[in-house]
Amino acid sequence: MGLTIGISGIGQFGRHFVELFAAHPLVDRVYLADVIVDRARKEAANHAKVSEVYGSLDELCRSDCDAIALFTQRWTHADQAVQALRAGKHVYSAVPAAVTLDELDLLVRTVTETGLTYMLGETSYYRPQTTYCRRRFAAGDFGRFVYGEGQYHHDMAHFYTPYKFSGGDEWKRTASFPPMLYPTHSVCHVLGVTFSRMTHVSCFGFVDDHVDGIFDEHLSLWGNRFSNQTALFRTADGGSARINEFRRVGAGESRQTTIGTKAAFEEQAPGSAVWSWLEGYDAAYADASAIDWDGTRKSVTRQSQDLSNMLVYDGQVITDKNRGTLPDELVGRTHLGVSWVHDVARLPGEFVGLANGHCGSHQFLVQDFVEAITTDRLPPNNVWFAARLNAPGIVAHESSRRGAELLPIPDFGTPPPGAKLIDPLSSLRS
């Protein structure tokens, strides 16, 4: 008997996941829930596997579904995840996992107590940039981690419609959501490579003065006046990282830089990615006494490789080389929306030709959640990693409220000993 997956929140994002959950070969039935029930009804009509529609998460929790995927508004997730776990359901949660440290603490404790699967739907984990750097970091190609940058720039003009969609007349109150309470995409650009932890932060806030009045602290549900926040972090492995969360900005989107002692990955302009390294490093540094200290260091030269083609999402045609266990009849068909970096052999054949999204991540998110439940292994974005992605932003926001005061970031621990991982590279370092 396959799984029954309930999806709560059939809004602008959640509806894109109905097709994928329904197509997964280990999922028998899909239930949908939304407080605006017509949204769920309308979507249900498009999918044969959707057999029930509910008007709230509460009703979904009372149903016989095995797991619940939350795609509700960003400040609601921790409470709802705890509610679903306590109802005996495995939980997938859209980002962020939580908006306070107390919520995070309760979430980690509830996952530990129930032993159920919890997965944060962090799309950045599967970005080609993060994926590529993760592999090379694990192989030792970066050397020791020195410095990382992650940024999520998304101008408020693009958020008017999404916030109005579910926010009604009061949409501006929640559109002021503090940028650093949405930190997981950009923090994942650093920790999704190193699996270390942010230990301290100092964060500056940009006081907004735009005429739209969204970041009016008297109107904001969070009393928030910052539209942009920049934080500098200390990392547990001795490095540092700069994270930008900008919502009033004339520059776009997600970018990542990872610098090690031996090599670097830099994404400084849209669509550009460069890998550079010190050729001859290992030989030159193997014996410190052999280094020539005249300042020339001729034995070490800087090399670089343009990797911009990995940011092209033309999909992968299935061949004998990348097919994994896919059947003969799928050879020649195309896995959509992925770049050459993605390991499509991990995906079920049923996903071939289906829509993907967010840099090829949607199909891997669904696969990892189902695989985690059915094989009793931890997904990469498990609750302990989710806490590492989320807590830094929560504390950073508090730092910016206190004029960039340096603050410690709590440690929410690591998975229980003996827990098995879907992605062996995702083991958390202390």
Ligand SMILES: NC(=O)c1ccc[n+]([C@@H]2O[C@H](COP(=O)([O-])OP(=O)(O)OC[C@H]3O[C@@H](n4cnc5c(N)ncnc54)[C@H](O)[C@@H]3O)[C@@H](O)[C@H]2O)c1
């Ligand atoms: N790259 C990414 O990871 C990414 C991208 C987009 C959105 N998101 C996340 O996805 C989530 C949803 O975003 P969205 O743009 O679709 O929002 P949305 O407002 O369009 O959709 C949310 C839906 O949840 C419903 N809802 C609220 N409370 C509910 C409840 N108790 N029970 C059932 N339904 C309920 C609302 O009626 C609405 O239809 C957000 O948390 C956002 O942060 C993540």
